[in-house]
Amino acid sequence: MTGVLGATRVLATVEQTRDFGKALAAVLRPGDLVVLTGPLGAGKTVVAQGVGAGLHVRGDVTSPTFVIARVHQPDPARGGTVPMVHVDAYRLGNVPDPIGEVDALDLDATLEDSVTLVEWGEGLVEQLSDEHLEVHLDRRDDDSRVVSLIPRGGDWPARAASLTPA
């Protein structure tokens, strides 16, 4: 991989991983799709929690285990303006158009007006045609995490570069 593809950052603690999510939130806009990949326990939900904090959304951000997707509405009192849709791809299964499936759900928010975060696990993301940022997390032996940003389309390369300073 070259250039910003595969740009990485080490996240030494849970707090740093959460703060990375907050920094990510600062570059997000309505209609964005962020795909969180990596094995179980890698920290995908921790990043989602940081994004939720950065977007000032309501409710605890937890793995959406019993639902396909959970909508977190913004809290205007804290400056929140954009809903966050948090999706567990395991619940979707291996379908040809996963984001279309989510869009077809009767959610209290539309994906165009929201930031959509999908926890994907390993694989499958290659088949995703929609423009997106992949945030890949890996756990190292010392329990730190390495985050790799894989931008796909749009202005994601520039936004990804701003999140992984050299």
Ligand SMILES: Nc1ncnc2c1ncn2[C@@H]1O[C@H](COP(=O)(O)OP(=O)(O)O)[C@@H](O)[C@H]1O
């Ligand atoms: N540097 C770190 N970054 C993120 N999580 C960490 C880190 N160190 C330890 N952890 C722990 O790893 C777990 C990550 O869990 P979670 O975010 O739910 O993973 P996933 O959603 O990828 O399955 C949490 O229990 C968290 O406290």
Ligand SMILES: [Mg+2]
């Ligand atoms: Mg999770």
